[in-house]
Amino acid sequence: MGSFTKQKSSYIRAIFTFGVFFLFMFFQNAVIYVFLKQSADSSRGGLCACDKCVTDLNDKDWFILRFNPTVPFLLNRRNSVLRASVYRWWTALQRESSKVNYTDVVDTLFSLFPDKEHYSDAGPDRCRTCAVVGNSGNLLRSHYGPLIDLHDFVIRINMGPTEGYEKDVGSKTTHRILYPESAVDVDNSTHLVLLPFKIKDMRWLISVFTTKHITHTYTKVRPTINANRDKVMIIHPEFIKYVYESWLQKHGRYPSTGFITLIFALHICDQVDVFGFGAKGDGNWHHYFDKSLTQFSRGPHGGDFENKTMNELLLVNKISMHKGWQ
Template identity: 30%
Template sequence: MKPWRKFLMLALMAWLLLFLCLLSYYLDKGPVGQMVRSVGALARNEVRRLASFQAGGKGPLVGTGSTLEAGEEEEETEEAKEMRRKEQQLLVLGLWQGRASSRLLSPRLQQARLHYLNSNKHQVTWRPAEGRPGGQRSSQELLCELQRRASLRTLDGSQQPFAGMGWSGVVPGEPLGPMAPGSEIETCAVVMSAGAMLNSSLGAEIDSHDAVLRFNAAPTEGYEKDVGNKTTIRIMNSQILARPMFHFNSSSLYRDGTLVWYEDPDFDFFTPYVDRRRKRPDQPFYILHPAFLWGLWDVIQSNSEETIQPNPPSSGFIGIAVMLALCRQVHVYEYIPSSRQTDLCHYFEPHINAACTLGAYHPLLYEKLLVQRMSASTTPDDLHQGSRVTLPGFSTVDCGGGGIAAPSATP
């Protein structure tokens, strides 16, 4: 290349570099730069907002230290915070009395509810049954309907595609449930992972039960005073098995007791499940049947005055339904929030989100109203003091031979 051409190319490159530097400087200092930064902030806020919607469905991941961005709470004025606290107190009082509705939810949670109603990810269609409105059913009728229309069921390896994969030899041979009438567990505790369990001093009471159910990666070590130490059954989602951060094969959390898995596999769940069953065939490990989960959803919707989110029930409601089938008496702790109610999602991690208590992805609000109605012996004072809901197991309820016309939901 001729010398003059090299010189010209170098001059052009230097001029272009100078132009870009000046442009960047003026854009950053001027109103255009401010606008760009504002748009970026809006985008980040939108991402956080959508993430918080999803957190209501999946929950924060244990060990991630996930919390709200520092600026989120700071943007809310003290007056707005006080108003939000009063609204939450009103909603909790409504739950105690069984008279809450989505109108009492915060604008953010109302928007989340509408988002999931409109998206209808699972393509759910539902037709209400004829007859008496669900809101007029007694606690006994509700329990009988739940027992009849959402009978506890697990995958037994006979369904396709699992039958062709040899799963009949992988899943437990004994069913999850009482082997015969009269073999039910006498007293059971369902312990929610809610932040309100902190400072509850319920540990000794919880451990006094014959069986205790816990959820996902909820620990007991270090929290024994509030949540107890006994674990008989642990209900988990697919992340616990599939993600290395949970140390499923080495953690003592999953070493003993009966394991039950729920939800559709968002991760590669089946490979680690088969691996676990082959390594520890003596440990009962069940997969809840999707028909059982959607049967629960049917009962919630048919007994709600509003249209609920067309998504599977929360792990809390699933756990309650499982124990109603296994036990003669069930005590549920901090499902319907007590006076200790807080936006802290879990007692063991610092994640703050009201959706963990009131629901965004899952129809939590309607689940809790249904549980309150099923518990005829639980008073608002019981909930205020300790948030312990007492439910009779299915085996103790006289359902007779009659039935309630069943609506149908098809996911």
């Protein structure tokens, strides 16, 4: 009898737990649906002017459960106060040698760089096409250059060069997402988009345009780079956490730069084409600009799950993937 009572109690707890989870997911779906529906109802022609839009009222539950249109993706002074859970998670990634006041760093940042909302112009008249250009060797001999350059935004990652590779990777760059250890010069028309994995990354950005005194993080870094101060942007720490928890389901320790860039593009673009992700045709992973082999599944990023998630985005028609001819 006692065993039966315990089983009954466990069964009731299981039903209760499932019920709470179901209500949570239903509520989250409802909030996002209402947000998107209000956007569509406020216009005559839908959510964007492209043939297909990243946000679509006919989205699959898989996408709706992950995509949060209200998460801050770029940092500014007004959204810079971090929730306690975000601050704890983000600073846990860091190994700062000394305590630094985050608020003071932010104040300095936005005394130097643009302090405004970006890409809040989404609507039925906009069709912003974006090319996210990774660094895979599968770009070699792809002849994707002209196609990449046709996009409104061309977002490149870390050190990926264009000079000498124009036929395959294009020559246009509107945004380059990087961090201190991957920093390169960018031309005057390109947005330098800092991906801050630590507060020292923000301090390095300040130093680059002022004292140039930061020359080392966990490795040697460039004390200065060529870039347009008026086009500097900073990825919001909450966005990094959101990508990790919502899109990667906490696989790995934190997301890769490439994967964060892809999700960033989903938030600022209406149509997203992805180039230079994945292995070459022979299964090897290396950059198109060098021959050092890498292993996608190693490291802190949960690469296998990132790859699986990108394939799912392809299946639900949120991105188009271009993997070259090799």
